[in-house]
Amino acid sequence: MFRRKYRKRSSFLPFVIFRMLLSLTIFIVLILGAYSAYKYFSGFDPLKLEPRLVVINLLGQLGGIKKPQSLEIQTNQEVSQPPPPPKTIKAKLVFQFILVADSHNDNQNLKKALSYAKDENLKFVIGLGDYTDVGTEDELQKAKKEFDGSGIRYFLTAGDHDLWDSRNRGTLPAANFIKIFGPPFQSFSYQNVRFLIIYNSDNYQGLDVQQLAWLKEEIARIRQENPQLVLAFAHEPLYHPSSERIMGKASDNLKKQARDLTMMLKDGGVKEIFAGDVHYFTGYSEPESGMLMTTVGALTAVRNTQNPRFVKIGIFEDGSYQVEDVEVK
Numbered sequence: 001m002f003r004r005k006y007r008k009r010s011s012f013l014p015f016v017i018f019r020m021l022l023s024l025t026i027f028i029v030l031i032l033g034a035y036s037a038y039k040y041f042s043g044f045d046p047l048k049l050e051p052r053l054v055v056i057n058l059l060g061q062l063g064g065i066k067k068p069q070s071l072e073i074q075t076n077q078e079v080s081q082p083p084p085p086p087k088t089i090k091a092k093l094v095f096q097f098i099l100v101a102d103s104h105n106d107n108q109n110l111k112k113a114l115s116y117a118k119d120e121n122l123k124f125v126i127g128l129g130d131y132t133d134v135g136t137e138d139e140l141q142k143a144k145k146e147f148d149g150s151g152i153r154y155f156l157t158a159g160d161h162d163l164w165d166s167r168n169r170g171t172l173p174a175a176n177f178i179k180i181f182g183p184p185f186q187s188f189s190y191q192n193v194r195f196l197i198i199y200n201s202d203n204y205q206g207l208d209v210q211q212l213a214w215l216k217e218e219i220a221r222i223r224q225e226n227p228q229l230v231l232a233f234a235h236e237p238l239y240h241p242s243s244e245r246i247m248g249k250a251s252d253n254l255k256k257q258a259r260d261l262t263m264m265l266k267d268g269g270v271k272e273i274f275a276g277d278v279h280y281f282t283g284y285s286e287p288e289s290g291m292l293m294t295t296v297g298a299l300t301a302v303r304n305t306q307n308p309r310f311v312k313i314g315i316f317e318d319g320s321y322q323v324e325d326v327e328v329k
Helices: 013-042 051-063 107-119 137-150 161-168 175-181 209-225 252-267
Strands: 069-072 093-100 125-127 154-156 186-190 193-197 229-234 272-275 282-285 292-295 309-316 321-327
Touching: 093 107, 107 125, 107 137, 125 137, 137 154, 137 175, 154 193, 161 175, 193 209, 209 252
Parallel strands: 093 125, 125 154, 193 229, 229 272, 272 292
Antiparallel strands: 069 321, 093 309, 186 193, 282 292, 309 321
C-alpha cells in the first residue's frame, strides 16, 4: 500500500502571521465585494438600512407574504422604521388613483397594475418613468399600448432610461418620449386637489429654464386658488436617506437644484413628493425642509430587491390621504 505523505506546515512565527493576515485580507475583500455589489444593484447602502426592514422584506419574499403595507401620511414615518398599521380615517373617501414606476419593459406587470386600477374603479394613473430599458420608440410604443388598452386616464413623466436612445442619437433627450406620450411635465386638478408632475430625469441638465418658469407659475396659481391638497411627482427622488439614486447622482450641480426645488415646492404648499427610480417602497422626510417623501416600488421583476409593486393613494374629503404599497399578484 502507498501512503500519502503530508508536508507539515511551517510553525515559523512570521509565516503563521503572514498566512493569518492573507486570509483576513481575502475575507475582507470578499465582504467589500458583496457590499459593493448589493449597493450597486439595489441602489441602497445596506449600512444605512434598519436590519429589521431587511429581515422583514426577505421573509416577505421567501414566505410569499402578499398583504400590502399602508402608510398614514400624518405620521411622518421615517424610513428607518417599518410603517405603522393604518389608522381608521373617519372622513369619507373621495377618490383613489395609483402610481406606477420602473416597469423596464415588464409590460405584463404594468398591465396587471393598470387592470387593477380599472377593476377597482380608480380615477387615473400617474406614471413616474422608466417604462423601458433604453427608450427606443418601439419600447415606448409597447408601453403606450398597455396604457391605452387599460381604458383608464393616465398622466406620465419620463425616466432616465426612457431618454437613453434619444440622447445617444444626439437629439433632445426626451424626443422619443414626447413623440409617443407628449410633454414630460404637466399639472392638473381633480376634486380640489392639485397634481404637479415634474420632469427631472435628465441627469445632466435637470430642469431647464422653460420648466422652471412653468413651475413658478404653477406655484403662484396654487397660492391664488388655495386647493385643499397639493401633491408633486417626479422620476428621481430629490432626497433619500439611504439610496444614491437621487437627482444629482450623475452631476453634483443638480444636487443644489434638487435642494432648491424641495424648498420651492415646500413653500408652494406641496404636502408630499412621490418618486420612482429607487426600486424600493419607502416613506421618509427630508431633514432640512421636513418635506414628506415617498419612493414607489418597481413593477419590473428583475433587478428588484422587492417583489413587483405599485402604490395606491386614497384622498379623503377632509384633505387627508393614505398611501398603500400594493404588491403585484
